[in-house]
Amino acid sequence: MSGGIVRLTLRTTRANLTRSLLSSLAVVLGVAFVCGSLMFTDGLAKAMTGQAADRYRNVDVEVTTAASREDNRLADRVRRVDGVRAAEATWSLPFMGLATADGRKIRGSHRAVNVSSDPALRPYDAGRGRMPSAAGEVVLDERTVERERLRIGDRLLISNIDGKARTYTLVGVTPTAARAVGEAGALIVMTTADIAAAAGYPSTTVIVDAAAGVTDAELATRIAAATGAQALPHDELVRQAVTAAVGDAATFRNALLGFGVLAVGMAAFVIANTFTIVLAQRTRETALLRLIGATRRQVFRSVVLEAALIGLGGSALGLVVGVLLAYGLPVALSAVIAPGDAGPVISARTVLVALAVGVGVTVLSALLPARRGTRVPPVVALSDAAVQVARPTGRARRVGGVAVTAAGLAGLAAATAAHTTVLTIAGTLVTVIGFLLLSPIVVPSLVRLVRRPLATVGGATVSLALLNAVRNPRRFATTTNALMVGVTLVGTFTLLAYSAAAPAQRRADQKMVATFLVSADLTLPSSLLDALAERPELGTARPTYELFDRDTDLEVRTGSQRAGTAVVSADAGSAPGGRITIGGRTFAVASVAAGTRTIWLNPTDIRAVFDDPSLTDVQVDPAAGVAKKEARAALDAALAAYPAAVAYDRDEYAEHLNAQLNQGLDMVTALLALAVVIALIGVANTLTLSVVERTRENALLRAVGLTRRRLRLILATEAVIMALTGTLIGVVASVAIALSALGSIETHGEPISLAMPWNRLGVLLAVAVLAALAASIAPARRAIRLPMAEILATDG
């Protein structure tokens, strides 16, 4: 490329700086997300590998054995091995219950570990206070202590899985987090004696401090030989932990990058559209260049160079925004990861990715518009035409589009009948392609359809705005298509998640047969029933058991029928009127219910047949004549000794179910929303650029008597109609896809019906409209400030 063309390109890009910035905005967001994710996950990996190494501080060898050997006294046997200076049995207990002594329950997935009294065998240290040495002393992690505003000396109620709570005193705080991704809870450090008592089973892991003069590896081999258990030396332990940590971080990164790819894809779409418009407006300039002797190839290369420059700018800006995003991601994802010291890490790789994505996407997206836009005959420079007339949609495209859309819709419908989700996915893709083919005809027609009715309400302003919006059907369709795709993604996901989870209220109503429900993260201790029975304010407790009987290969659930009878699923092998044997007792089969390999028994029977069945929840009503408030107070008092158990009434339970759903939903929606934001940028681009074409017309309108306010209204209406069209079509598409998907899932029992989250859809619509209005502010301001005289003037 000659220096002259390069200089011209640079000048053109600089002269049209606003337009170039508009084009690059989409890239900036795409690059920002990809880089932000990389920086964030790199930081996460770094923090997690650091933690992994930390965990095995002071541990020379770790010995593990299978759990089934009773009373194996592994620690004793290890100590007898030559070269072992000291050994300690360790436990790691999940699902601990934690509460303050005054009854405030601390929610989370808590884990208890022990430390040796021997400091040389301790992986953790106390930052404040000291490590536990006597019975009844614990240390908690720093984050929990700060969040719950605990102080050294506070008394805590801690319970094991079996639910029995004991009182402990907080004697220290440790800075170690030592939790994996997805575990947000406290780390409880106890003495070995306390944890052994809490666990109730022998330890299966022993940590070893080697004596002087023997290497870790050598000692590990000796121990393995002597005890028959698996023994790993320090370096191997760290290596395995680091590999696991890196793997976890990598999974996370890939998930985030999946969304990044989506954002970048959307950006590519928007850039292609923007370039098409910009080049259409530069037709006469391009023709002039060709007229005075530039070849097609030169002009094409000039446009590609411009795209590369814009992409470069986008990459640089995207990196900066990406850093901001990397700080913001942990906050947004706090449901899944505990934001630790995972500060973002900027590596050379990330910078290269930013460049590659930014420049690459912009250039690739601009190629096709560049090819079309530079195919201008030089004579156009001499003509008086304002802008090229839009190409009409060819017959082949129309016919093809109808055929493809029909096929796609058929696929979606067939998915419900044939119960294959693959058909839904295939049908969705095909329908979308078909729709995109037909969009230049269908979408503007929809707008024209509503023009008359809307004009009666909104007047000439609205009518003119709608006409202006669709005067270039292809441009309008392309802009709204991007938004439609983004909205379909968000909408389909929201509808499916919402419907599958089913309104929490309905589920709460279905589940709760009493006024109060008590549950924990895992199971409740059976002693809880006795505690409730002791309260005169509470009526008879109704327990729900869930267990699996290996002998009969049946799930056992609680049913409400008479004692001595059973309800079975169809495949349990017995019919009503017959008998079924389980756990050594025989029951009369009363009826059959929907399910797979399940038997429902009366709770008394369950307790009689099985020892210590898993209690998943307990429901209880107030006793006769007792007010709800009194009963609740009694319930809370009874539960004070069970830190892991939580009581709900119907509304609280519905809220609880909703909270989990909403958290997950919000997170994924936020990530998908990025695609929608980029599409809305596309709307802003199209409007801004289209207004430039209409400079003369707008001046004419003002001359003929259109007030500034009305002109602003026209532009605002154009923006809103673009946003609304894309959004509404997207919502309709989401409903169709969700219906097909839900119908295609094979369910045991009743099919999942579509639940419409109206409030979320309302938010989506409101966001689209507000974004459109915001997008119209700048173009409107420029249009209003038009110097009419200059524009309308002909000569001197």
Add this chain to the structure above:
Amino acid sequence: MPALQAIGLSKVYGSGETAVSALDRVDIEFAAGSFHAVMGASGSGKSTLMHCLAGLDRPTSGTVRIFDADLTTLNDEKLTLLRRDHVGFVFQKFNLLPVLTARENILLPLTIAGRRPDKPWFDQVVAAVGLTDRLGHRPSELSGGQQQRVAVARALITRPWVVFADEPTGNLDSRSGAEVLGLLRDAVAGLGQTVVMVTHDLHAAAHCDRVVFLKDGRYAAALESPAPDEIAATLERAR
């Protein structure tokens, strides 16, 4: 009362050393019910004068009146409404909105105002410009002459106080041009309109009752119902 009045009208572009005086203390009057032309060489300020008289541009100093409305005292909103309801425009080209039909273009000022057209008047105007069978066509389907006739109809539809025409025949062949001039003439004679036309075409100006000449932003001369050769002579002197 004159239809249009400019008193001490000046328009300066830029400031300081680069200041350009497009109009320099122009005093001028245009009588109602006549067909006026404003002529002058390139850069004489004739278009600038029209823009200031029409309220499209604000003068740097001086007063502009359309009948008894002092334009210089009106804010942008009021100026806009004045243009909408009481002033008609015909430009050299790009007069029409491409997305609207001929009928919709003609009715545009009324539609913006939210007023219903007076059907007999509409029919009369359309018949006067000779477009009765082209009302449903878009500008791209009309010839240049037809487009200008639509523009004239639009200018007349509000029964304005003044019609301004900026080189209305500049883009037309001589036959279409003569048609458009005839329409403007008829508007003055038949409907009592006041028309002010900026032009450089001698033969177009010869249709007028009065021709005003500008030179270097100042009033130079005026002729009553001149013939083309008189106009040519005065133009030479006004160079």
